[in-house]
Amino acid sequence: MNPAVLLVNLGSPDSPSVPDVRRYLNEFLMDPRVIDVPWLLRRWIVGMILIRRPKQSAHAYQTIWTPEGSPLIVISRNVQKKLRERLGLPVELAMRYQNPSIPDTIHRMARQGIDRVHLIPLFPHYAMSSYETAVVRVQEVVARQAPHIRLTVEPPYPDHPDYIRALIESARPWLEKGFDHLLFSFHGVPERQIRKTDPTRSHCLIHPDCCHVPSPAHATCYRHQCFRTAELFAQQVGLPKDRWSVAFQSRLGRDPWLRPYTDEEIARLARSGIQRLLVICPAFVSDCLETLEEIGIRGRETFLEAGGREYAQIPCLNEHPLWIEALERMARRGLADALQNPQSSSDPGPVPTVTPVTPS
Numbered sequence: 001m002n003p004a005v006l007l008v009n010l011g012s013p014d015s016p017s018v019p020d021v022r023r024y025l026n027e028f029l030m031d032p033r034v035i036d037v038p039w040l041l042r043r044w045i046v047g048m049i050l051i052r053r054p055k056q057s058a059h060a061y062q063t064i065w066t067p068e069g070s071p072l073i074v075i076s077r078n079v080q081k082k083l084r085e086r087l088g089l090p091v092e093l094a095m096r097y098q099n100p101s102i103p104d105t106i107h108r109m110a111r112q113g114i115d116r117v118h119l120i121p122l123f124p125h126y127a128m129s130s131y132e133t134a135v136v137r138v139q140e141v142v143a144r145q146a147p148h149i150r151l152t153v154e155p156p157y158p159d160h161p162d163y164i165r166a167l168i169e170s171a172r173p174w175l176e177k178g179f180d181h182l183l184f185s186f187h188g189v190p191e192r193q194i195r196k197t198d199p200t201r202s203h204c205l206i207h208p209d210c211c212h213v214p215s216p217a218h219a220t221c222y223r224h225q226c227f228r229t230a231e232l233f234a235q236q237v238g239l240p241k242d243r244w245s246v247a248f249q250s251r252l253g254r255d256p257w258l259r260p261y262t263d264e265e266i267a268r269l270a271r272s273g274i275q276r277l278l279v280i281c282p283a284f285v286s287d288c289l290e291t292l293e294e295i296g297i298r299g300r301e302t303f304l305e306a307g308g309r310e311y312a313q314i315p316c317l318n319e320h321p322l323w324i325e326a327l328e329r330m331a332r333r334g335l336a337d338a339l340q341n342p343q344s345s346s347d348p349g350p351v352p353t354v355t356p357v358t359p360s
């Protein structure tokens with residue numbers, strides 16, 4: 001067998017120019033798992049968004065772009081290289097949207113004679129608009145272009161001990177500097193999508209305190225999984241309940257998204273007397289537009305304008321050695337059959353069910 005690892009992240013525009021950002025936003029938002037309405041309505045909504053958003057987003061991208069390219073892509077490539085060195089196996093990187101594309105990457109892997117792939121989505125939490133769409137796209141492309149490849153998928157890992165340990169150790173220097181309050185800011189999703197990915201159809205956002213009442217729905221509940229990460233982190237660093245909170249950022253459109261919204265929560269914390277705020281974004285494993293611009297630039301402005309004094313942000317896991325180690329363990333366990341490692345299980349565990357979507 002010729003095994004390999006495939007890392008998939010979200011993707012960025014090819015450049016921060018308005019036409020490239022428009023192309024990126026069009027591909028991203030026309031995904032039926034991102035704007036989950038019938039095609040004609042989605043086309044209309046995305047058409048409306050594409051009138052103004054490409055210019056605004058291009059401006060935001062210009063503030064974080066590096067000489068090597070988008071931070072998300074540059075960091076993901078560095079992670080790819082480091083993981084390849086540690087594993088001594090091919091490690092490929094693809095983006096769900098734009099480049100390097102999933103079809104090009106699978107094509108290259110097939111040409112290299114790879115016939116066994118363990119996919120690790122660079123999304124620790126299950127959402128139909130991130131983890132699920134990445135997995136489904138890879139499965140579709142493998143089935144069409146390289147059906148001989150045996151593909152396994154890393155399940156979501158919101159409470160994976162190695163991921164939590166990497167988060168805590170990467171945060172340690174910021175925790176030690178001192179702060180009044182730690183805000184966990186996760187990317188938001190529409191509430192409707194939380195209900196859609198609930199296989200019981202009777203738990204998520206229906207049952208009181210749903211995310212803390214045991215349910216099979218949690219395997220695909222983004223909100224539950226975000227709370228789980230935050231609770232484990234706080235517990236393991238010994239942070240009392242009144243010194244941390246969870247909020248959801250980056251909402252788009254008028255539908256209700258998961259609350260509280262990060263921008264409102266940052267202002268509320270400042271107004272309630274928090275002087276030194278520390279923010280961490282555990283849904284993003286690489287720094288990107290949403291962490292560097294929305295949290296790093298706009299979040300700081302909001303906090304200081306609302307009366308806060310010191311604002312600090314913990315960088316994402318990026319290339320932290322413990323994150324590379326966590327990925328290495330996931331990869332070795334996922335590929336145990338091909339690596340003939342009797343200590344590891346060859347079954348990476350169940351991949352949660354897939355949400356039906358309207359045809360694209």
Ligand SMILES: C=CC1=C(C)c2cc3[nH]c(cc4nc(cc5[nH]c(cc1n2)c(C)c5CCC(=O)O)C(CCC(=O)O)=C4C)c(C)c3C=C
Pocket residue numbers: 010011012013025033034035053057070072123127129130187188189190250252283284287288289290
């Ligand atoms: C962490 C997981 C992510 C989820 C869940 C997610 C859902 C989601 N996102 C949008 C709309 C946009 N997101 C944008 C950027 C962006 N989103 C994620 C991750 C998740 N999104 C990342 C890592 C990034 C940054 C990409 C980069 O190049 O750095 C954008 C583009 C930027 C902008 O115009 O604001 C949009 C749009 C929706 C609608 C959604 C769930 C329905």
Ligand SMILES: [Fe+2]
Pocket residue numbers: 187250
């Ligand atoms: Fe997003």
Ligand SMILES: [Fe+2]
Pocket residue numbers: 203204205210211217218221223224
């Ligand atoms: Fe839930």
